[in-house]
Amino acid sequence: MKRIILTALLAMSLLAVVERSAKATDVGYGRKFGLGIVIGDPTGLTAKWWIAQTNALDFGLGFWGYGFNNRCFNNGTCDGYGYRGGTFNTDYLWQSNIIRSQAQLDWHVGLGGRAVWVNNCAGDCVGISARAPIGLDLMFNNPNFLEVFFEIAPSFILVPGFWFEIEGGIGVRFYF
Secondary structure: OHHHHHHHHHHHHHHHHHHHHHOOOOEOOOEOEEEEEEEEEOEEEEEEEEOOOOEEEEEEEEEOOOOOOOOOOOOOOOOOOHHHEEEEEEEEEEEEEEEEOOEEEEEEEEEEEEEEEEOOOOOOOEEEEEEOOEEEEEEEOOOOOEEEEEEEEEEEEEEOOOEEEEEEEEEEEEEO
C-alpha cells in the first residue's frame, strides 16, 4: 500500500513539473504577435505572427547598406543604398521545441521571399530572391513576452540575375 501511495505521489509531482514547465512562456501561446529589431543582413524591423501552435509568419523590413553585409548591386556604387533603399521579406516558419524549462529554446525552418529596392538608381533597382531561413528562438519565463532569435537564410537571387548568397541576423521581439 505504501508503494502505491508513493508511486501516486511521484506521478502527481512529475505531472505538476511537466505542467509548470509547459507554460514557461506566453510567446506563441497567449501572445501571438511580436515586433522587434534585427541586426544583420539586413538591419531593420521584424515581426512574427503565430498562426498555429508550431507555425508562424515572419516579416522583415530592412534598410540596405547598414549592418553586417553592406553591399550593392548597382555595379559597385552605393549611392542609392542606406535610407534610400530597403528590403522586405516574408517567410512561413515551422517551429519545434528543443528545450522547455525556465526558458524555452526552439528551432525553426521556413520558406519565403525577399524584395529589395533602390531609389535613384540607373539600373538593377529591384531584386527578388527566394529564401529558406533556419534559426534558433529563445523565449523566457520572466519576462514572458520576450523572444531572442538567431537566423541564417540561404537565398537564391532570381532578379536581376541568378546567384546564391547567405543572409542572416540576430534580433529581439516583444510580444503582446
